[in-house]
Amino acid sequence: MRLAVPTPTSPRRRSLRRLSVLVVATATLLGTLSSTDSVPSANAAPVLLSQGKAVTASSTENAGTPASAAVDGNAGTRWSSTAADPQWLQVDLGSTATVNQVVLNWESAYARSFQIQTSADASAWTSVYTTTTGTGGVQTLDVTGTGRYVRVLGTARATGYGYSLWEFQVLGTQGSTQPPAACGSANAAQGKPAVASSSENAGTPASAAVDGNAGTRWASTASDPQTLQVDLGSSQTICRVGLNWEAAYGKSFQIQTSADASAWTTVYSTTTGTGGNQALDVTGTGRYVRVLGTVRGTGYGYSLWEFSVNTTGGTVDVPVTDPRNPDFGPNVSVFSPSTPAGDIQAKLTAVANQQHTNQFGPERYALLFKPGSYNADVNLGFYTQVAGLGLSPDDVNLNGHVRVEADWLQQGDNPNNKGNATQNFWRSAENLSVTLPAGQIERWAVSQAAPYRRMHLRGQVQLWNGGDGWASGGFIADSKIDGVVVSGSQQQFYTRNSDLNGGWNGSVWNMVFQGTNGSPAQNFPNPSHTVIDQTPQVREKPFLYINGSGDYNVFVPSLRNNSRGTTWGAGAPAGSSISLSQFYVVKPGSPTSTINAALAAGRNLLFTPGVHHLSESIKVTRPDTVVLGLGLATLMPDSGSAAIQVSDVDGVKLAGLLVDAGPVNSPVLVEVGPTGSSASHAANPTSLHDVFIRIGGTGTLGRATVSLKVNSNNVIGDHMWLWRADHGANVGWTQNTAANGLVVNGNDVTMYGLFVEHYQEYQTLWNGNGGKTYFYQNELPYDPPNNASWSSGNGNQGWAAYKVADSVNTHQAWGLGSYAFFQTNPAVVASRGFEVPNKPGVQFRDLVAVSLGGVGTITNVINNVGATANLANQISYVVSYP
Numbered sequence: 001m002r003l004a005v006p007t008p009t010s011p012r013r014r015s016l017r018r019l020s021v022l023v024v025a026t027a028t029l030l031g032t033l034s035s036t037d038s039v040p041s042a043n044a045a046p047v048l049l050s051q052g053k054a055v056t057a058s059s060t061e062n063a064g065t066p067a068s069a070a071v072d073g074n075a076g077t078r079w080s081s082t083a084a085d086p087q088w089l090q091v092d093l094g095s096t097a098t099v100n101q102v103v104l105n106w107e108s109a110y111a112r113s114f115q116i117q118t119s120a121d122a123s124a125w126t127s128v129y130t131t132t133t134g135t136g137g138v139q140t141l142d143v144t145g146t147g148r149y150v151r152v153l154g155t156a157r158a159t160g161y162g163y164s165l166w167e168f169q170v171l172g173t174q175g176s177t178q179p180p181a182a183c184g185s186a187n188a189a190q191g192k193p194a195v196a197s198s199s200e201n202a203g204t205p206a207s208a209a210v211d212g213n214a215g216t217r218w219a220s221t222a223s224d225p226q227t228l229q230v231d232l233g234s235s236q237t238i239c240r241v242g243l244n245w246e247a248a249y250g251k252s253f254q255i256q257t258s259a260d261a262s263a264w265t266t267v268y269s270t271t272t273g274t275g276g277n278q279a280l281d282v283t284g285t286g287r288y289v290r291v292l293g294t295v296r297g298t299g300y301g302y303s304l305w306e307f308s309v310n311t312t313g314g315t316v317d318v319p320v321t322d323p324r325n326p327d328f329g330p331n332v333s334v335f336s337p338s339t340p341a342g343d344i345q346a347k348l349t350a351v352a353n354q355q356h357t358n359q360f361g362p363e364r365y366a367l368l369f370k371p372g373s374y375n376a377d378v379n380l381g382f383y384t385q386v387a388g389l390g391l392s393p394d395d396v397n398l399n400g401h402v403r404v405e406a407d408w409l410q411q412g413d414n415p416n417n418k419g420n421a422t423q424n425f426w427r428s429a430e431n432l433s434v435t436l437p438a439g440q441i442e443r444w445a446v447s448q449a450a451p452y453r454r455m456h457l458r459g460q461v462q463l464w465n466g467g468d469g470w471a472s473g474g475f476i477a478d479s480k481i482d483g484v485v486v487s488g489s490q491q492q493f494y495t496r497n498s499d500l501n502g503g504w505n506g507s508v509w510n511m512v513f514q515g516t517n518g519s520p521a522q523n524f525p526n527p528s529h530t531v532i533d534q535t536p537q538v539r540e541k542p543f544l545y546i547n548g549s550g551d552y553n554v555f556v557p558s559l560r561n562n563s564r565g566t567t568w569g570a571g572a573p574a575g576s577s578i579s580l581s582q583f584y585v586v587k588p589g590s591p592t593s594t595i596n597a598a599l600a601a602g603r604n605l606l607f608t609p610g611v612h613h614l615s616e617s618i619k620v621t622r623p624d625t626v627v628l629g630l631g632l633a634t635l636m637p638d639s640g641s642a643a644i645q646v647s648d649v650d651g652v653k654l655a656g657l658l659v660d661a662g663p664v665n666s667p668v669l670v671e672v673g674p675t676g677s678s679a680s681h682a683a684n685p686t687s688l689h690d691v692f693i694r695i696g697g698t699g700t701l702g703r704a705t706v707s708l709k710v711n712s713n714n715v716i717g718d719h720m721w722l723w724r725a726d727h728g729a730n731v732g733w734t735q736n737t738a739a740n741g742l743v744v745n746g747n748d749v750t751m752y753g754l755f756v757e758h759y760q761e762y763q764t765l766w767n768g769n770g771g772k773t774y775f776y777q778n779e780l781p782y783d784p785p786n787n788a789s790w791s792s793g794n795g796n797q798g799w800a801a802y803k804v805a806d807s808v809n810t811h812q813a814w815g816l817g818s819y820a821f822f823q824t825n826p827a828v829v830a831s832r833g834f835e836v837p838n839k840p841g842v843q844f845r846d847l848v849a850v851s852l853g854g855v856g857t858i859t860n861v862i863n864n865v866g867a868t869a870n871l872a873n874q875i876s877y878v879v880s881y882p
Contacts, residue, residue, distance in 0.1 A: 002445050004050070004699075007434070009131050009869065011091075011667070013388025014669050016331070016699035020499045024034070025430065027232070029231060033346065033729040039164055041265070041615070045552050046236075047171060047172075047173070048169055048170075049090045049093050049099075049170050049171065049172055050071050050093065050150070050168060050169055050170035051071055051072070051073045051169070051388050052071060052072065052073070052675070053071055053091050053092055053093055053094060053120060054091070054092040054667030054668065054702060055067045055068055055071050055090065055091045055092070055152075055168075055590075055596075055875055056089075056090050056705055056739075057079060057081060057083040057087070057088065057089045057090070057359040057666065058086070058087045058088045058094075058280060058576055059081045059084075059087060059162075059793070060079065060081065060082075060083065060270065060487065061081060061082055061162055061164075061217065063767055063805040063806060063807050064807065065079055065080040065164070066076055066079060066623050067079050067089055067440065067676055069121060070089060070165045070166070070167055070168040071167070071168055071169075072167075072675070072676070073093055073167070074167075074623060074732070075105060075167055076166075077166070078107050078164055078165060078166045078511050079164065079165050079168075080107070080135070080161070080162050080163065080164035080165075080218055081154075081162035081163045081164070082162050082793060083157070083160065083161055083162045083322075083822065084157060084162070085154065085155055085157060085787075086154060086155045087153075087154045087162060087163050088151050088152065088153045088154065088167065089151060089163075089168060089232070089707065089731065090122065090149055090150070090151035090724055091149070091150055091151070091168065091170060091666050092122070092148065092149055092640065092665075093147075093148055093149070093170065094148070094593070094640075094641065094795055095148060095699035096120065096143070096146060096147065096148050097116055097146070097148065097171040097172045097173065098145075098146050098172045098173045099143055099144075099145045099146065099147065099149070099170055099171070099822040100140055100142065100143065100144070100171055100172045100173070100374065100527070101128070101140065101141065101143065101170075101171040101172070101362045102116050102141045102143055102150065102168075102169065102171070103138065103139070103140050103141070103167070103168075103169040103171070104138070104139045104141070104152065104165060104168060105138050105165060105166040105167040105168075105169075106136040106137060106139070106164065106165055106166070106303075107163060107164035107165065107166055108136070108159065108161075108164070109157070109158075109159050109163060109164035110134060110135075110136030110157075110158050110159070110163070110164070110374070110630065111134045111154040111155075111156070111157060111158060111163055111409075112132065112133070112134050112151070112156045112157065113131065113132040113134065113154070113155045113156035114130075114131060114134055114137060114152055114153060114154045114155060114308040115129065115131075115152070115153045115154075115155070115279075116129035116130075116132045116141060116143055116145075116150070116151075116152055116153075117130050117150070117151050117152075117153055118145040118146060118147030118150050119147050119148070119150075119151075120146075120147055120148055120149075121148075121149075121664065121665075122148075122149045122665050125151070125153075126145065126147070128143040128144060128145035129141050129143050132156070134158065135868065136158060137398065139708045139881070140819065144435045148640070150170045152165075152168065155555075156218045166269045178304070178565075179586055179596070180314070183239035183240050183310050183311075183312055184239075184310055184311055185310065185313060185326070186310070186311075186453035187242075187309065187310065188214070188232050188236060188238075188309045188310065188311045188486035189230045189232065189289065189307060189308055189309040189508070190210055190211070190212045190308070191196075191210065191211070191212070192210055192230050192231055192232055192233060193230070193231045193873050194206040194207050194209060194210045194218075194228065194230045194231075194307075195220065195226045195228075195229050195592065196218060196220060196226070196227060196228065196229070196466060197220065197225070197226045197227045197228075198220045198221040198222075198223075198226060198301075199218065199219065199220065199547070200219035200220060200221055200301055200303075201219075202546045204217055204218055204219035204303070205218060206218050206229075207230055209228055209284065209304045209305070209306055209307040209456070210230055210306070210307055210651075210819055212306070212309075213306075214244065214305050215305075216305070217246050217304060217305045217545060218303065218304050218307075218372055219246070219248065219300075219301050219302070219303040219304075219315075220293075220301035220302045220303070221301050222296070222299065222300055222301045223275075223664035224294055224295060224296060224661070225292060225294045226293045226301065226302050227290050227292050227293070228290060228291050228302075228304065228307060229261065229289070230288070230289055230290070230309065231261070231286050231287065231288055232286075232288070232289065232309065232311075232600065233287070233599070233601070233602070233621055233622065233676075234287055234596055234599065234600040234619050234621055235259060235285060235286060235287045236286070236287070236311040236600075237284075237285050237311055237312045237670075238267070238282060238284045238285065238286065238289060238309055238310070238311055239278060239281065239282065239283065239309075239310055239311060239312050240280065240281055240282065240308075240309075240310035240721050241255050241268065241279075241280045241289065241291075241307075241308065241309055242277070242279050242280070242283055242306065242307070242308035243277070243278040243280070243291065243304060243307060243308075244277045244278075244304060244305040244306040244307075244308075244455060245275040245276060245278070245303065245304060245305070246280060246303035246304065247298065247300075247303070248296070248297070248298045248300035248301055248302060248303040248616070249273060249274075249275030249276075249296075249297040249302070249303070249802065250271075250273050250275075250291070250293040250294075250295070250296065250300070250302050251268065251271070251272070251273045251295045251296060252271040252273065252293070252294045252295035252562055253267065253270065253273055253291055253292060253293045253295075254266045254269045254270075254290075254291070254292045255267050255268035255269075255280060255282055255289070255290075255291055255292075255633075256289070256290050256292055257284040257285060257286030257288065257289055257750075258286050258287070258288040258289075258290075259286055259287055259288075260287075260425055261287075261288045264290070264292075265284060267283060267284035268280050268281040268282050271295070271296060273789065275297055278304075282359055284528065285670075287621070288713055289309050289339050289560055290306065291304075294683050297416070300634075305762070306488050306731070312544060315375075315750075317594075318594060318598040318637040319584070319585075319587050319603055320581070321580050321582075321583055321584065321721040322581070322706070322881060323551040323579050323580040323581045324550055324551055324552075324554070326552055326580055326585055327585065327631055328366075328585065328607045328608050328630070329587045329588075329609070329610070331364055331365050331366065331610060331631060332365075332366045332368065332630060332631065333347055333351075333365070333366070333367050333368065333611040334368045334369075334370065334389070334611060335367070335368065335369050335370065335374070336372065337370070337372030337373065337374065337512040338371040338468075339374055340444070341376070344374065344376055345376060345377065345651035346822070347367070348367065348376060348377065348378055348379070349379075351365050351367065351381065351384060351677070352378075352379040352380070352381050352384075352809055353381075353459075354381070355381025355382045355383060355384050356381045356382075356408060357382075358381065358382045358383070359382055359728070359803075360697055360698045360699065360728050360729065361382070361383070362610070362611045362634075363383060364609030364610050364611070364631040364632050364633060364634065365383065365384045365385070365631050366383075366384075366385045366386075366387070366409075366608075366609050366630040366631035366820055367384065367385065367386045367387070367660065367837060368386075368387055368389050368544070369386075369387070369388050369389060369396045369398070369432060370389050370390075370396070370546060371388070371389065371390040371395040371396055371546070372396065372397075373399065373622055374396075374397070374398050374399065375398075375502070376397045376398045376399075376400045376569070377403075377404055378398065378400070378401060378402040378403065378429075379402045379404075379405065379777050380402065380403065380404050380427045380428075380429065381427065382425070382427060383426050383427065383609070383631065383632045383860065384427050384428050384547050384631065384632075384640040385427070385428045385429075385430065385609075385630060385631045385632060385656075386428075386429050386430070386432070387403055387428075387429075387430040387431050387432065387543070387544070388430070388431040388433075389431075389544060389545050389546045389552075389767045390431065390432075390433030390545060390546075390566075391545050391547075391555065391572065391573070392568050392572070393404075393431050393432055393433050393454055393455060393456045393479075393480075393568060394433050394456055396431070396432040396433065397432070397433045397434070397435055398432060398433070398434050399435050399437075400434070400436075400437070400663075401434065401440075401442060402429045402432070402434050402442070403434065403442055403443050403444065404421075404424055404427065404443065404444050404445050404446050404450065405445060405465060406418070406419050406420055406424060406443075406464065406465035406469045406470075406471065407419075407465070407546050408453075409421075409422070409423050409424075411468075411469065411470055415467075417492040418546065419465050419468060419469030419470065420469065420470050420865075421446060421447060421464055421465055421469055421470060421471040421472070421489050422470050422471065422472045423727075424446045424447050424471075425447060425448050425449045425450060425455045425721075426444075426449045426450070426632050426658065426692070426837040427446070427449075427450050427632070428450065428451045428452075428629075428656075428690065429444075429452050429453070429455055430451070430453045430454050430455065430541075430543060430630070431452075431453075431454045431455070431543050431545075432455065432456075432749040433455070433456035433457070433458065434455070434456070434457050434459070434682065435458045435459070435460065436457070436458060436460075436861065437674065441459065441461065441462055441483075442457060442460065442462070443461070443462050443463040443464075443465060443466070444474070444476050444716060445462070445464045445469065445471050446463075446471065446473075447471060447472040447474070448472070448473045448504045448692075448721040448723065448724075448755050448777075449658075449690075449692045449721040449755075449839060450474060450475070450758075451475045451476075451477070451719055452474070452475065452476045452477075452479060453475075453476070453477050453478055453479065453540075453690070453719075454477070454478045454479060454540065454541075454543065454566075454567075454568070455476075455479040455480075455481075456479065456480045456481075456482075457479070457480070457481045457482065457483070458482050458483075459482060459483045459651065459656070460483030460484050460485075460502065461483065461485050461486070461487065461489060462486050463479060463485065463487045463488060463490045463506075464487070464488040464489045464490055466488065468489070468732065469488070469489055469490070470489055470491075471489050471490045471491070472490070472491045472493070473490070473491065473492050473755060473777055474490060474493045474494070475493075475494050475495075475496075475719045475753045476493075476494075476495045476496070476498055477495075477496045477497055477498060477540070477541075477718070477753075478496075478497050478498065478540050478566050478567055478568070479497070479498045479499075479566065479699050480498065480500060480501065480566055480569060481499070481501065481502065481616075482501045482505050483501075483503045483507065483822060484498055484502035484504070484505055485501040485502065485503070485506075486505045486506055487504065487505070487506030487507065487508070487511065488506055488739070489508065490506065490508060490511075491508045491509050491510070491814065491817075492508070492509055492510035492511065492512075492775075492777045492817055493510075493511050493512070494512045494719075494752070494753040494815075495511075495512070495513050495514070495519065496512075496513075496515055496516065496535060496538075496752055496753065496774075497514070497515040497535055497540075497563060497565060497567075498515045498516045498517070498565070498566060499514065499516070499517045499518060499543070499569060500516060500517065500518030500519060501517075501518055501565055503520070504518070504519060504520050504854075505517055505530050505568055506527075507520075507526075507527030507529055508528070508854075509528055509817055509848050509850060509875065510528055510530070510775075510777065510815055510816070510817040510846075510848055511527070511529050511530065512530045512531075512532070512775040512846075513529065513530070513532070513813035513814075514531075514532040514534075514535050514772065514774050514775075515532070515534050515535035515563055515564045515565070515750070516564070516565075517564060517565050519531055519778045523791065524771075524845075524846040524854050524877070524879055525846075525848070525877040525879075528846070528848065528877075530731055530775075530814055530815035530845070530846040531565070531726055532774060532814055533750070534562045534563060534564055535560070535563050535774075536561065536562060536750070536772070537559065537561050537562075537685070537750065538559070538560055538563065538687075538716060538718060538750075538752060539556075539557050539558065539559045539560065539653075539687055539716070539718075540555075540557040540567055540573075540689075540718075541558045541655045541689035541690060541718065542554050542555060542557070542611075542626050542628055542653050542655050542657070542689070543555055543607075543628075544580075544628070544630070547577070549577065551580070552579075552580040553577040553578060553580060554577070554578045554580065554583065554604070554606070554626055554628060555573070555575055555577050555578075555581055555766065556575050556576050556577075556626060556653065557573055557574065557575040557577075557725070557740040558573075558574040558575045558576075558642075559563035559684070559685070560574075571685065576605075578604060578626065579769065580603075580606070582603060582604055583603060583604045583605060583606045583626075583628075584598035584603045584604070584605055584606070584744045585606050585696055586605055586606065586608065586633075587608050587610070588610035588611060588612050588613075590612070590614050591615070592614045592615045592617075593615075593616075594852065595618055596616070596618065596619055596842075597627065599606065599618070599619065599620060599621065599622065600621075602622060602629055604625055604626040604627065604628075605618075605625075605626070605627045605628070606628050606629075606655075607627070607629040607630065607635070607657065607687065608630055608631070608633060609630055609632065609633055609634035610631075610633065610634070611634045611636060611660070612633065612634065612636065612639050613636050614635060614636065614637045614641065615638060615639065615641055616639075616641050617637070617641045617643065617644065617645045618635070618643065618644045618645070618649065619644045619645050619675040619721070620644065620645070620646045620648075620652055620654075621647040621649065622649065622683075623649040623650040623684075624652065624653075625652050625653070626652075626653045626655070627644070627652075627655070628653075628655050628656055629655065629656035629657040629658070630656065632656070632658050632692075633656065633657060633658070634657075634658040634659070634660055635657060635659050635660070636659075636660040636661075636662050636700070637661075637662045637664075637666055637669070638662050638663070638664070639662070640662065640664035640665055640666050640667075640672050641666060642666060642668050642669070642670065643659045643666075643669050643670060643716075644659070644669075644670045645671045645674075646671065646672045646673060646686060646712070647673070647674070647679035648673040648674060648679050648711070648712050649679075649681075649686075650683075650685075650686070651679050651684040651685070651686060652672075652686040652687075652690070653686070653687055653688075654670075654686075654688045654691055654697040655689040655690060655691070655757070656689070656690050656691075657687070657690075657691050657692070657696070657801060658692045658693075659691070659693045659707075660698060660702060661690070661694065661695045661696065661699070661702030661703055661704040661707075661736070661738070662700065662702060662703075663700055663701045663702070663703070664716060665703040665704060665705065665737070666703070666704040667704070667705045668695065668704070668705065668706045668707075668708075668709045669693055669704045669706070669707050669708065669793070670688075670707070670708045670709070671708075671709045671711065671792055672686055672688070672708075672709070672710045672711060672712050672715050672746075672801070673686075673710065673711035673712030673713075673715075673746060674711060675711055675745075676711070677711040677712045677713065677745075678713070679712070679713065680713055680714065681712060681713055681714040681715070681735065682713075682714050682748065685714040685715055685716050685727070686712060686714075686715050686716070687716040687717075687718060688708075688715070688716070688717050688718060688720060689718045689719060690718075690719050690720075691708075691719075691720050692720065692721045692722075692723070693707040693720075693721075693722045693723070693741075694723050694725060695707065695723065695724040695725060695736045695737075695738040695759075696724065696725040696728065696729075696730050696731050696735065696736025697723075697725030697727065697728030697729065697730070697731060697736070698728065698729060699729055699730070700730065701730040701735060701736065702725075702730065702736050703736060703738065704738055705738065705739050705740070706738075706739060706740045706741075706742075706743050707722045707738065707740070707741045707742065707759075708720070708722060708741065708742050708743070709742075709743045709744075709745070710742070710744045710746050710749055710768075710789045711745045711746055712732065712746045713746040713747045713748055713749070713768075713791050714748050714749070715746055715749045715750075716748075716750050716751075716752070717749075717750070717751040717752065717753075717754060718752050718753065719753040720742075720751070720753070720754055720755065721755040721757075721758075721767070722741035722742055722755070722756045722757070722759075723741075723755075723757050723758065724736060724741070724757065724759050724760070724781070725758070725781075726757070726758050726781075726782045726783070728771065732783065733783045733785060734782075734794055737760065738759050738760060739759060739760055739761040740759055740761055740762055740763070740764070741756035741757070741764060742754070742756055742763070742764045742765070742766075743765045743767070744764075744765070744766045744768050744771060745767045745768050746768045746769060747768045747769045747770050747771075748768070748769075748771070749768055749770075749771050749772075750771070750772045750773075750774075751771075751772070751773045751774070751776075752775065753773050753774070753775050754773055754775065754776050754777070755776075755777045755778070756776070756801070757776075757779045758777060758779055758780070758781045760780065760781055760784075760790070760799075761792070761799050762792070762799050762800060762801075762802075762803040763778050763780070763799075763800075763801045763802065764778075764801065764802045764803065765803050766775075766802070766803065766804045766805065766808065766811060767804070767805045767807070767808065767809055768808070769809055769810050770811070771804075771808070771811045771812075772811075772813065773802075773812075773814070773816070774813075774814050774815065775803060775814070775815045775816075776813065776815070776816040776817065777816075777817050778801040778802065778816075778817065778818040778833075778859075779818075779819045779820075779821065779846070779852075780799075780801060780819065780821075780822070780830055780856075782821055782822065782823040782824065783823065784798065784822060784823040784824065785824060785825055786825055786827075786828065787829060794830075796831045797828075797829040797830060797831045797859070798828065798829060798830035798831060799830070800830070800831075800832050800833060800834055800835035801818035801830075801833050801834065802816065802834045802835070802836075803834075803835045803836075804835070804836040804837060805837070806837050807837075807840050808837060808839075808842065809837075810841035810842065811836065811841070811842045811843075812844075813843075813844045813845070814844075814845045814846060815845070815846050816833075816834065816844065816846070816847045816848070817847070817848045817849070817850065818833030818834065818848075818849050818850075818858065819849070819850040819851075819852050820849075820850070820851050820856035820857065820858050821851075821852040821853070821855050822853070822855055822856030822857075823855060826855045826856055828856055829856070829857045829858075829859060830856070830857070830858045830859065831859050831860065832858065832859060832860045832861065832862060832863060832864070832866075833847070833849040833858050833860075833861050833862065833866075834847060834861065834863070834881075835862075836862065836881070838863065838881075838882060840871065842882075843880075843882070844862055844879070844880070844881045845860050845879070845880055845881075847862055847866070847877065847878045847881070848861070848877050848878075848881075849861045849866060849869040849875065849876045850869055850873065850874060850875050850876075851869040851870050851873075851874045851875075851877075852874075853874070854870060854871025854874055855871075856870075857870040858870075858876070861876050861877070861878040862878055862881045863881070865878055865879040865881055
């Protein structure tokens with residue numbers, strides 16, 4: 001919630017979330033094991049559970065010694081803390097485990113006194129090992145404990161430095177003690193991508209071994225070694241591998257599995273292969289399976305008619321989608337020109353009345369219009385999407401309104417003044433045209449997470465309610481507005497790749513225009529208009545439409561470089577269509593296993609309106625996958641997993657989704673690329689469009705350490721609001737805990753229209769080179785109890801809203817604002833809004849810091865530059881840094 005003239009209300013107190021465990025491990029012992037080597041049984045041998053898992057720490061010495069380095073399996077990288085007691089390192093094993101052993105590989109800065117602790121919820125801890133005579137080195141500790149979280153809590157350092165661990169390993173057993181599921185009969189390899197070390201000729205490709213045709217084959221050249229590898233699309237438990245050899249067979253060979261096609265585990269090996277048709281029972285887990293031939297049985301190469309893989313549990317039935325008559329469920333209304341106008345308006349009014357003040361309810365709606373002309377008044381409430389189903393916005397015209405009013409939330413001290421739009425969140429208007437009645441205007445009085453995208457408005461629009469109303473943020477993209485845009489009390493706003501034919505009137509603190517025709521001239525501040533001539537690289541959001549044959553498709557706009565204006569104003573947009581038959585339509589209650597099976601089978605996802613509870617992470621592994629939500633479809637992980645994990649692949653599109661943190665802390669909610677991602681995606685970047693993430697506020701307690709982590713390179717963010725709730729239920733400093741909104745580790749990542757608010761440490765932490773941000777809006781947390789418990793250290797007060805790591809050499813940003821409203825304790829101070837390395841390649845333009853109503857202080861805008869924002873001087877600008 002944002003207050004243009006803030007008035008303190010009832011305090012929402014919470015003490016700064018403290019992590020109370022330090023977990024440390026070594027990679028020198030059992031370095032070849034991974035968590036996927038475990039086959040749960042009642043008497044299973046302990047295996048390595050911690051490697052590669054989510055890890056957090058109470059502090060880090062610098063960006064080069066992160067917590068993740070202690071569980072990366074690399075004994076040459078380390079985690080180290082700041083030089084203070086106590087400190088902790090904590091690993092999330094992902095599910096409850098029986099812990100039998102912990103191995104700590106200390107660097108020279110070790111712990112003299114420390115404890116090993118376990119926990120079910122990362123809140124209540126049980127000590128399973130305690131010492132006050134630690135010796136450092138490699139310590140192998142036999143323990144007995146159970147928990148999902150394991151940590152090492154250092155209470156006394158042995159040196160003047162912090163705590164430092166090369167590796168931390170937790171060994172034990174995890175998962176069900178029931179007998180394993182039966183081995184399925186379906187061939188999980190059939191039709192999947194296959195590669196080989198060589199092919200004898202063009203007629204014997206790798207794909208021929210997984211095509212289900214026993215009359216085609218793969219053959220290698222006549223040399224050793226050779227490999228044939230298949231990508232199953234997702235990690236699976238493998239129980240049998242079939243080899244149907246041609247006459248040229250392998251005498252010595254291995255069957256191997258891998259999670260990443262890099263590190264391989266052997267699950268079968270022989271030096272006495274006989275050829276023929278072999279069915280090999282194996283036990284292993286992995287996404288990739290390969291046969292590695294080391295000695296040929298003949299003078300020819302290796303040759304396989306078929307290579308099959310069976311997995312436990314058989315196959316998952318993924319429903320087929322009829323592209324002509326899809327079942328979108330009860331919360332999607334599809335109108336056609338033949339639908340009686342009275343019926344349409346009755347539905348629109350009913351939804352508007354229900355959603356008018358339904359800020360944290362579970363109801364979600366999509367209102368879709370087939371091509372044609374309509375008379376309708378669309379008053380958009382919470383969690384409602386209105387959209388046209390044409391290929392162009394002008395294919396659907398509403399004579400009337402598509403509006404958002406500020407008429408329900410009290411403004412200031414007068415209970416009869418309902419002009420406050422600062423909580424008009426979570427709604428959208430997309431892909432249609434609106435013709436206003438003569439002499440009338442449109443009101444679009446919104447704040448965050450309310451995109452106006454791919455719209456054509458024939459008339460004038462007010463971006464607030466008129467009068468003295470408050471409004472606080474918004475986003476317009478790929479739109480054409482024929483009349484003047486009056487921004488009024490809007491505190492900040494971002495407009496990209498649009499045509500403002502009637503111009504723009506208004507400015508408060510931070511108005512940013514990019515690639516937009518008809519924008520005002522560059523001027524900062526007063527009026528605060530930041531103007532960027534072009535958009536360097538972007539693709540617009542995918543959208544649902546109906547083609548001329550009546551079939552539903554999803555249109556994926558092409559990537560554009562150095563662009564201005566809309567994608568559709570000069571004719572048909574550039575891009576490609578995907579039939580809805582290639583999508584799995586996900587309804588609330590659909591099992592997460594089915595969702596992942598659909599992805600593994602090469603399907604895209606269309607989430608229907610509602611709250612989708614997830615039992616595990618949705619794993620997007622295929623390049624160019626589209627995951628599209630209708631009606632603010634909401635994803636909630638129930639057991640502390642990520643909601644979505646995207647592999648380090650090209651061209652994935654995530655769009656139209658609200659992600660809610662669940663009651664069990666998730667180390668990360670949305671992760672793009674695993675840790676260590678390094679591939680270039682410059683020609684086909686992954687992009688996120690209208691992706692909103694929320695921590696708390698609803699009837700469910702929400703907790704997550706990081707909302708969005710971007711590890712891949714070249715990722716594009718296109719309108720995101722990452723919000724730790726400042727109001728609603730389950731809100732408080734120790735309740736809806738969240739450290740960071742956005743963490744960027746990839747290089748050449750670009751953010752357009754980025755809103756990040758109220759997190760407890762750095763709101764945005766940028767570790768990758770070549771980053772760019774166009775428009776940034778932030779509020780610092782309302783509820784730090786005091787500066788003693790809210791500080792990034794090194795003499796700083798509070799945490800910066802936007803931190804560029806000291807190791808970064810190149811970074812650029814335009815049009816940024818950070819606001820303080822320290823409601824719980826107005827004496828709290830933030831040293832700066834923005835903290836960046838002082839290097840020539842790091843450049844920031846047009847920044848503002850605001851003390852909302854003088855409730856709290858920001859000492860400097862960026863580093864030590866910019867006047868203090870406080871009660872006496874509530875607004876402070878910096879035009880350029882350095």
